[in-house]
Amino acid sequence: MKQEILQALQWRYATYAFDTTKKVSDEDLNAVLESGRLAPSSFGFEAWKFIVVKNADVRAKLRAVGYDQPRITDASDLIIIAQRTDTEHLTDELVARTAAAQNKPVAELEMLKTMASGAVNRMPADQAKAWLKSQTYIPLGIMMETASLLNIDNAAMEGFNTEQVNEILGLSAKNLSAVTMVALGYRGEEPRPKARRTHDEVVEIIT
Numbered sequence: 038m039k040q041e042i043l044q045a046l047q048w049r050y051a052t053y054a055f056d057t058t059k060k061v062s063d064e065d066l067n068a069v070l071e072s073g074r075l076a077p078s079s080f081g082f083e084a085w086k087f088i089v090v091k092n093a094d095v096r097a098k099l100r101a102v103g104y105d106q107p108r109i110t111d112a113s114d115l116i117i118i119a120q121r122t123d124t125e126h127l128t129d130e131l132v133a134r135t136a137a138a139q140n141k142p143v144a145e146l147e148m149l150k151t152m153a154s155g156a157v158n159r160m161p162a163d164q165a166k167a168w169l170k171s172q173t174y175i176p177l178g179i180m181m182e183t184a185s186l187l188n189i190d191n192a193a194m195e196g197f198n199t200e201q202v203n204e205i206l207g208l209s210a211k212n213l214s215a216v217t218m219v220a221l222g223y224r225g226e227e228p229r230p231k232a233r234r235t236h237d238e239v240v241e242i243i244t
C-alpha cells in the first residue's frame with residue numbers, strides 16, 4: 038500500500054501531451070471527483086465547485102485563453118476547480134449541512150455558526166477571497182493523487198486568464214471564480230524526469 042502510493046506519485050508528472058485516443062472511464066472520472074468532494078476544508082466550508090467541461094467547442098475557447106496549452110483540448114477530461122465568491126452564504130450552508138449530518142437542530146450549532154461566520158466575515162473581502170482560494174488546492178491535490186493511483190495522467194494548470202474563463206463558463210453569475218484546471222487522461226509523450234528538493238530540505242524534525 039505505502040509502496041503503491043509512493044510509486045504512483047513518482048510516476049505522475051505534469052503531463053503536457055496527452056494521447057487523444059485514450060479516454061478515462063466514467064467510473065474512474067467519478068472516483069477522482071468523489072475524492073475531491075471528500076476533501077477537508079477550513080471549518081468545512083467546501084467553498085468550491087468542480088466543473089467538468091465535456092464540450093469540445095468550450096474546451097477550444099478555454100485553450101485560447103489558457104496560453105494555448107494543448108492539454109486543455111487534448112486530455113480526455115478537463116475539470117475546472119472554482120472558488121465560491123458569495124462568502125455571505127457559506128456559514129448558513131455549513132450549519133445546515135452539519136445539522137443534517139449530525140441529526141441536530143440548527144439551534145445546537147450556535148457555536149459553529151459564530152466561529153465560522155466570525156472567521157469569514159472578520160477578514161477584508163480580498164483576504165477572504167485569498168483564503169477560500171487557498172482551500173481549493175486541497176481537493177486539487179487529492180484529485181491529482183487519486184488520478185495517479187488509478188494510473189491516470191494529470192496536470193494542474195493556473196496558466197489562464199481568470200476573467201475570460203469565468204466569462205466563457207458563465208461562472209460569475211453562479212458566484213464562482215475559476216482557480217485551477219486539471220487535465221486528466223493518458224500520456225502521449227515520454228515523461229520529464231522529476232526534480233524535487235531532498236527529504237532533508239523539505240522535512241525538519243524537532244526532537
Ligand SMILES: Cc1cc2nc3c(=O)[nH]c(=O)nc-3n(C[C@H](O)[C@H](O)[C@H](O)COP(=O)(O)O)c2cc1C
Nearest residue numbers: 049050051052106193194195196197217229231232
Ligand atoms: C497549481 C498548479 C498549477 C500549475 N499550472 C501550470 C500551468 O499553467 N502550465 C504548466 O505548464 N504547468 C503548470 N503546473 C505544473 C508544474 O510546473 C509542475 O507540477 C511542477 O513543475 C512539478 O513537476 P511535475 O508535476 O512534473 O512533478 C502547475 C502545477 C500546479 C500544482
